[in-house]
Amino acid sequence: MSLHLIALGANSAGTRAGNARRLALAAGALRAVFGPSTRVSPLYATPAWPPGIGPDFVNAAAAIQSDLPSRSVLDRLHRIEDRFGRVRSLRWGARVLDLDLIATDGRVLPDAGTVRRWMGLDLGAQRSAAPSGLLVPHPRMQDRGFVLIPLAQIAPQWRHPLTGQSVRSMVRGLPRAARKGIRRLHPL
Secondary structure (H helix, E strand, C coil), X not given: CEEEEEEEEECCCCCHHHHHHHHHHHHHHHHHHHCCCCEECCCEEEXXXXXXXXXXXXXXXXXXXXXXXXXHHHXXXXXXXXXXXXXXXXXXXXXXXXXXXXXXXXXXXXXXXXXXXXXXXXXXXXXHXXXXXXXXXXXXXXHCHHHHHHHHHHCXXXXXXXXXXXXXXXXXXXXXXXXXXXEECCCC
16 A cells, blocks of 8 residues: 545635635545545645635645555546546636645656656746646645645655655745745644
């Protein structure tokens, strides 16, 4: 069994409470698909990223155990998003539901060179380029407070396979701007 880490987000339900309800339903869907041992962090109110893309988000993180390969886990995450009405038309636009596979144990997919190249992209290149396949770990997880802060609640000791840093140490290393406006709401 492998540990798969997932970032959850929603910002298009009209209200923070609506987005929180949507994440609670998504957590239930994750448990239904991956089993009752699925752990989900508390919810966090987070500013939209990048700034100006739409309403603020509600975010959380989940940890699942599965013997499925990463690609199959991602396919199941996409099917859950589809059930919630997710449409993938605008990169970094408002989201009915966003379920991102952040990491699978200490695996690096497709390879370290590819993931490192994506980790080094500047914001302009990130806006205009999208990877053609699955990248694990997520190449920008170490920069995003809205991913790391919820993840620290359920997997603080998980270590990034390329940087060697734990989630807890990545949170401590976040710049103030990456933490700004992130507030804990309540557990799921």
